[in-house]
Amino acid sequence: MLNPSHPIRSLLAAWWLAMLMVLALPAQAQFRVEISGIGATQLPIAITRFRDEDRSGVAISAIVRADLERSGAFRLAESSGALDERSQPQFADWRGRSADALLSGSVTRLADGRFDVRYKLWDVVKGEDLGGQSLPVAAGDLRLAAHRIADWVHEKLTGERGVNATRIAYVTRAANRYTLRITDADGEGGQTPVVSPQPIISPAWSPDGRRLAYVSFYNGKAEVVVQDVLTGEYRTVASFKGSNSAPAWSPDGKRLAVTLSRDGVSQIYLIDMEGGALRRLTNSNAIDTEAAFSPDGTQVYFVSDRGGGPQVYRVPVEGGTPERVTFQGVYNISPAISPDGRMLAYVNRGNGFRVMVMPLDGSAPPLAVTDTNDDESPSFSPNGRLIIYATRSQGRDVLMTTTLDGKIRTRLLSSGQDVREPAWGPFGR
Amino acid sequence: MTMSIQCSGRPGRMAQAVLASLAVLALVGCGSTVKLDETPIESRTPKAIETSPGATASGNGAAGTSGTSAQSQVATVDLSKGGVASRGAAGSTGGATGAAAADGKLGRVVYFDYDSFGVKDDFRALIEGHAKVLAANKGKRVVIEGHTDERGGREYNLALGQKRADAVAKAMVLLGATEAQIEAVSFGKERPANEGHDEAAWAQNRRAEVKDR
Helix, strand or coil: CCCCCCCCECCCCCCHHHHHHHHHHHHCCCCEEECCCCCCCCEEEEECCCECHHHCCCCHHHHHHHHHHHCCCEEECCCCCCCCCCCCCCHHHHHHCCCCEEEEEEEEECCCCCEEEEEEEEECCCCEEEEEEEEEECHHHHHHHHHHHHHHHHHHHHCCCCCCCCEEEEEEEECCEEEEEEEECCCCCCEEEEEECCCEEEEEECCCCCEEEEEECCCCCCEEEEEECCCCCEEEEECCCCCEEEEEECCCCCEEEEEECCCCCCEEEEEECCCCEEEECCCCCCCEEEEEECCCCCEEEEEECCCCCCEEEEEECCCCCCEECCCCCCCEEEEEECCCCCEEEEEEECCCEEEEEEECCCCCCCEECCCCCECEEEEECCCCCEEEEEEEECCEEEEEEEECCCCCEEEEECCCCEEEEEEECCCCC | CCCCCCCCCCCCHHHHHHHHHHHHHHHHHHHCCEEHHHCCCCCCCCCCCCECCCCCCCCCCCCCCCCCCCCCCCCCEEHHHCCCCCCCCCCCCCHHHHCCCCCCCCCCEEECCCCCCCCCHHHHHHHHHHHHHHHHCCCCCEEEEEECCCCCCHHHHHHHHHHHHHHHHHHHHHCCCCHHHEEEEEEECCCCCCCCCCHHHHHHHCEEEEEEC
């Protein structure tokens, strides 16, 4: 165990189920994606209702349709018809509806209570079977199965991996109640890992998507907590004198970079998640914070005001002399590195606070990708195509996504709550 | 005694000496490792935290599942029902100046200029007063909470608020309190005293509050 002073609390309480229901309900359907742009080319696809999907309680085909439509790469053709994965479609009929591709399937309840979701995709133009799968899942994973089907179709037809099966963590504030939430990438399936009367900031997904690190003020100061999202087991991994904040996972999930003020001004340290050892990474007399690992794990990007105003720097993970990365402007914070390691997103203070994107090889200058003035906390989607960030709109804290060129932005709707601190989870679940 | 510390963001002489010794410590720390459990942690673990069991099948929306647990399941930790008084949860905002019960008429809030960690002369008496109380009563402990206005990133502001709290803490130590009596912490911009979005509100939010532990 990392920290004997903070043993894992795993009390089984009788009321937990009722509590979960109370907490889970308000989270449903609070968070929808509104599309305000479309892709250049859209592939027409028909997606029929999956046989017996209504008996599962989850509208699988509707979720797949919405996922593919939201990606901007597809548009839906007229989709009525009773098919399943074993059908022999009349391709001429589907061509007549202007569909280039056709997806159908079925949902079957298994003896152990799980559901077998099967699907098949056809190329309507060529009259070809493009393959399919059988996904046996627990009832609680039917939505996930639908998202996986959407991602499979997306990859099969566009060559690029979809992010529908990923999840997003963020924090809502209503009065003095702070809630760390997780939703599917479509904003549905909202669940609640933590509710606290004190602020929660800086959630960070472990690379395997099983744990969230975050900063909790529950005990009257900033402490870094790591929580297993499935079981709710959590432990305080950094509670040194002063403030403990800004957790960032190494790509192998074995280390957590944190900002500590235990030795004076805020500096960056690495915690070994297995042995509990702590190593100081930066040594300056200025603020060093907001660590972010490069995807290959060799570099740690961070914010430092050692030069006066805050700028993004990077330092080898073994230590060494930091190298400055951002040069335009006097205030650049909150670095995020794209999954391929090539792009840096950060927040620049000019007239307002804006998300900027720049290639790390210096091949292009930083580009402002938003037109809002209160941007915070950019986080890349795991396929590197989108950035989610927090901003303010009409007096509320909201979340938005943008493409890396800033051309397509979407707003994630919430029902009247302030939403902030987004963190896009990894592939896989 | 006069206030000699300059907390303007650039370390003064004294601070440099402290930093130099920290640097030595840091060098030692580079090659070796520090166990987390060496940290001077007080009992901060929340009581009465209910954590739901992960192996149980019927998590959120997973009704009707048998045996296998859903990968989509998320368990909820509800700290708002814990019943533990979070230090400073109530009365942390605005009226902190009025919380003078314990130490007579001593104020408890030090205000700062924009982008500044310098402790203004106006607050000398306040800091001296608290330092005297601490010096006279070595068993007494205080927490100094640093805060910023809403402009800027949450994490960077957390570090800025920490510098404000540290500036007040260092001033108290110079005036006779011991480091062990004081913990400087930060809430960054998370707990504004005034929820407004103008300079008047911001001025009230750039502050450090002295609280009895």
